[in-house]
Amino acid sequence: QKYLFRIPHSNEFADYVWPGMIVNPEKIISLNEIEFGPDDVVIASYPKSGTTWASEVLSAIAHEGNIDALKSIRMDERVPWIELDDKAWWIKFFYVWKNKMFSTGVDVRPAKKRICFTHLPLELLPTSILEGKCKLLYVARNPKDQAVSYFHFHRMARFLGLQTHTTWDEFFPLFCSGYLYCGSWFEHVLSYWKFTQNNPMAKFICYEDMKRDLMGEMESLEQFVGVPLSIEQRINVVKHCSFDSMKDNKMTNRNGVMLFNEKICKFMRKGIVGDWKNYFTVTQSEAFDELYKKKMEGSGLQFEFE
Numbered sequence: 213q214k215y216l217f218r219i220p221h222s223n224e225f226a227d228y229v230w231p232g233m234i235v236n237p238e239k240i241i242s243l244n245e246i247e248f249g250p251d252d253v254v255i256a257s258y259p260k261s262g263t264t265w266a267s268e269v270l271s272a273i274a275h276e277g278n279i280d281a282l283k284s285i286r287m288d289e290r291v292p293w294i295e296l297d298d299k300a301w302w303i304k305f306f307y308v309w310k311n312k313m314f315s316t317g318v319d320v321r322p323a324k325k326r327i328c329f330t331h332l333p334l335e336l337l338p339t340s341i342l343e344g345k346c347k348l349l350y351v352a353r354n355p356k357d358q359a360v361s362y363f364h365f366h367r368m369a370r371f372l373g374l375q376t377h378t379t380w381d382e383f384f385p386l387f388c389s390g391y392l393y394c395g396s397w398f399e400h401v402l403s404y405w406k407f408t409q410n411n412p413m414a415k416f417i418c419y420e421d422m423k424r425d426l427m428g429e430m431e432s433l434e435q436f437v438g439v440p441l442s443i444e445q446r447i448n449v450v451k452h453c454s455f456d457s458m459k460d461n462k463m464t465n466r467n468g469v470m471l472f473n474e475k476i477c478k479f480m481r482k483g484i485v486g487d488w489k490n491y492f493t494v495t496q497s498e499a500f501d502e503l504y505k506k507k508m509e510g511s512g513l514q515f516e517f518e
């Protein structure tokens with residue numbers, strides 16, 4: 213469903229497609245009551261861009277490389293989703309109960325920073341984040357792989373309302389038009405791209421960079437978060453955050469979430485760069501390249517597609 217929604221602190225309205233079951237406008241407005249401060253790092257992304265991966269990496273940094281802490285506290289506790297509706301507590305309850313995922317990390321040293329994540333478009337972020345009271349990390353992924361991942365996600369996530377039998381050919385035009393949850397990929401990414409430029413409180417990273425050299429990315433992420441790790445700790449974190457390790461780790465793999473139909477696919481699906489080639493036809497690829505060129509022109513932002 214598409215709603216018109218008043219942007220906080222302005223008289224303007226924004227279009228937005230809401231997965232009504234888990235996100236609602238009232239909750240988003242209420243986020244303005246939270247004072248984000250210097251000890252907070254907010255991860256923002258368009259869904260399926262590597263949010264969960266970046267969350268685990270940042271959480272590891274915030275926990276000073278303490279892998280035991282990461283393994284004994286559920287990810288949704290370490291890195292909460294800020295706009296998740298409070299009424300969605302029941303989803304969490306069944307999830308935890310069904311999978312016996314009781315966090316045991318009570319005697320773990322507290323994290324040095326609070327990490328959370330959001331998929332909100334820039335204009336809907338709480339004011340204290342926009343004013344630079346806390347750090348903001350934006351994670352982006354090349355839109356062709358993102359679209360393929362989002363296609364699978366739309367078929368398996370029951371709250372997004374697309375049918376499981378929806379085909380790629382049906383999904384592709386929806387993605388290009390931006391008529392999906394979180395709206396246009398281009399608008400989401402470009403607004404954050406502008407926001408993060410020359411902004412010492414903000415940083416923009418790409419999925420493909422993490423894939424190519426997570427060790428190198430870690431160093432700059434540690435600096436950004438303000439918690440340096442030793443080389444040994446960094447090596448352990450990189451190992452812990454590999455796709456295979458996160459896929460096998462029930463604290464991070466999101467297996468068993470009731471709202472996901474895992475017969476269609478798992479949340480941790482493939483974790484690769486270039487899977488789009490298995491889905492885009494030549495015509496779709498060319499049409500998308502055209503759109504991409506038009507929308508991204510002059511932005512200075514470039515992605516790697518393979």
Ligand code: A3P
Pocket residue numbers: 257258259260261262263264265357360361362364453454455456458479480481482483484487
């Ligand atoms: P695929 O569907 O292409 O496999 P998000 O967390 O933003 O929803 O993104 C999910 C995507 O990131 C999925 O992509 C998922 O497999 C991938 N992903 C999650 N953890 C990863 C990791 N450690 N390494 C590489 N990709 C990862």
